[in-house]
Amino acid sequence: MNGQWLGTKYSTSEHTRDGNLIVNLDRIGDSYEGVAYNWPLQPPFICGTIPFRVPVNQNPFATESILLAYTTQTDVPFPFVDASVYASQITGSPQSVARRVYIEGDWNSDRMRLSYSTDLGDTGHAIVRRMAPDQQSRVVGKRTTWKELKSEFLGTSYRQFIFRGQSNANWPLRSLYHREGRANLYRYTAEDVPMMHKRLGGQLKQPMNINLNDDRGGFVHLLQHHGYPTPLLDWSFSPFVAAFFAFRSHRRSPNGNEQCARIFRFNLTAWVKSLEPILMLATPRSNFSFLEFPTQNNPRVIPQQALSAVTSMDDIENYVQSQEQMRGESFLDAFDIPVSEADAVMADLRLMGVTAGSLFPGIDGACEEMRAWRFPSQ
Known part of the structure; x- marks a missing residue:
């Protein structure tokens, strides 16, 4: 229930x-x-x-x-x-x-x-x-190759669109918070956020006052980047950062694998012109709003060119599609690329400087980057 x-x-x-x-x-x-x-x-x-x-x-x-x-x-x-x-x-x-x-x-x-x-x-x-736990994406993706998609992305207007990569083209847009079966965001704000702040406050290099809207959002964004379920959905201004996350787990996929990874593209400029953002974690309104949070204590934000959508909606795609029909606009589309192209994708991204080492500053990111280079798929 x-x-x-x-x-x-x-x-x-x-x-x-x-x-x-x-x-x-x-x-x-x-x-x-x-x-x-x-x-x-x-x-x-x-x-x-x-x-x-x-x-x-x-x-x-x-x-x-x-x-x-x-x-x-x-x-x-x-x-x-x-x-x-x-x-x-x-x-x-x-x-x-x-x-x-x-x-x-x-x-x-x-x-x-x-x-x-x-x-x-x-x-x-x-x-x-x-929404069913195993519901597939409502968005019909365009099947394409990495070469074709790379060429299209290079012509993208910066900051007009944002991008999100997912390793499986069948997965819908859905926050980890909602995937875990939670829904009462007032409880999350009143209990989870203070609990995690007490737990992690001593490890923060710069103090964050979760009673202030900006600091609270920045702290929840920090939790998002370290695996704690939040009602946020990560996006990037760079399609190539999104491609890294779409293919990161597929570098050893067999060449005959016909599964597809997916890169979502969202028209941010058109969305913010059409809908007034709700700059709150908890609201009874239907909410899908984009925020750029403060970067203190979170060195991943800048290299990932990151922003997040905060949502009160479990079925995000249904909400976005209803807004498209109501307003006669297209906000969201997707591109599906076979995971058999993973090695070629990751090789191109490496030349662009989009690697685990650059996106995850620290020992873990450096080790992941060097492992991909020194222990390539056979």
């Missing part, structure tokens, strides 16, 4: 409205806990917020909770207040809003059915679905 569930909530009461429903749940011990967000399809767009807790062994389940409202504040750790108070403030007159919500439902691996009622007699239902 843990993960992100999306769908539409349909109201069966005359004075309540349909809405887009997002249910973000983590497994915590013997229960699934998180928050359900209800975004009305018509104004006023006040996001109803329901804290959610269900025992792991209860299916079908029933739960009861308070009803909160999202205040849209960006400078507080938990921007949710009593729904009736907030609705009265927004409209300028007293509002009668439900205070308690009673939810029943059942779920399987990819579908959850919900029905609800409130202390005011409102009722409704929803079916929400989550």
